[in-house]
Amino acid sequence: MNDSIFDPQKYSNTRLPIEEASPLPAEVYTSRQWYDKEMETIFLKEWLQVTRLEEIPNVGDYVRIDIAGEPLIVIRGEDDVVRTLSAVCRHRAAELASGNGNCKVLVCPYHAWSYSLKGQLIGTPSMEEAKCFDKSEYNLPGFRTEIWAGFVFVNFDNNAMPLLECLGNLPKRFADYNMQDMVVTRKWENRFNANWKIWVENSREGYHVRTVHRESLDTYYPGAVNSKFDAEGKPGVYAINSSDNENGLYVPRNKTLPFVQGLSEYDQERTHFMVFYPHLLMNLPPDRITFHQYFPEGPEWTRIVTWCCFPKATVELEEFEREAEEKYYPPMALFIKEDKDICEVVHRGIASRYARPSRYSPREEQTVYEFSNYVLDHGIGPIET
Ligand code: FES
């Protein structure tokens, strides 16, 4: 075994069949070197969900976000096309905007260079004497932007497979949910003092629900059963089924808001849990969608944005606000806090010099095992056969 943190030998126990395998060693969660490798091999290569279309409905609407240390602006052009541009001014690199907003042109707050909604440099005050200065050489870089069911995704890699190909037959499987007709009604933003993978692993298993969420989710649904749906694209998808016909983990027992029209009986009885690596975790109960985006901010911090979207028809109901505020949002806020607290506890434990990987529960942690191996596939390369 050599000293390199990327020596595959170091991870051979995680590569074993799950009945024999160990979780990832601590340094995968704590080392800056490993983190940088993940940014390079995962976040700069895969489709990342950046916003929803209804967040930028009009020409000139934009959202500023940072992913993998890159300031980006997602903006709707005069041609109605949604683009993702670098938000770094081509003059002396000031960030061009913050938050959400609307503009006719993007004007840099530093020296007022301005850019069209397509990112072309159009205004450069006091540059008349600059020799051989051709504005057209200083447009904002743009990144591939593709859309599925109202979700806007970006990819930094020009050679990446198209989004819909990566999604396999998932769009068809979830077509009945009409997610493109849903609208975001609530968002929660949190910053966790934990590595992003601790959050993903926590979100991928139901093992912790009966302990960590006994005050929130488990009051809806005691006992989760996993079943897998293979989307045949890039994502890993699984369902947690309701054993007691309570419509899955996410629907309050005293639910009053209607289910999405036209769902099969099977879907009405379940909450599906879908992950599209590396950046989107989505929950599909029969009445709405909730999803989490996570933004790694160094090995020890993760910013998580949680969204709740309901069908437009539901939002128009007279009782919507009251029901959502009383029965839907408070348990969401509570379970995010429960997950935040436990993830931070785990991160502190992992940093201990006595932390050693043990074993997975084959029954409960198959999805965590799969994710750990996804991380290794990118960090050290796939298993050689
Ligand atoms: S840095 Fe943007 S105009 Fe100077």
Ligand SMILES: [Fe+2]
């Ligand atoms: Fe949880």
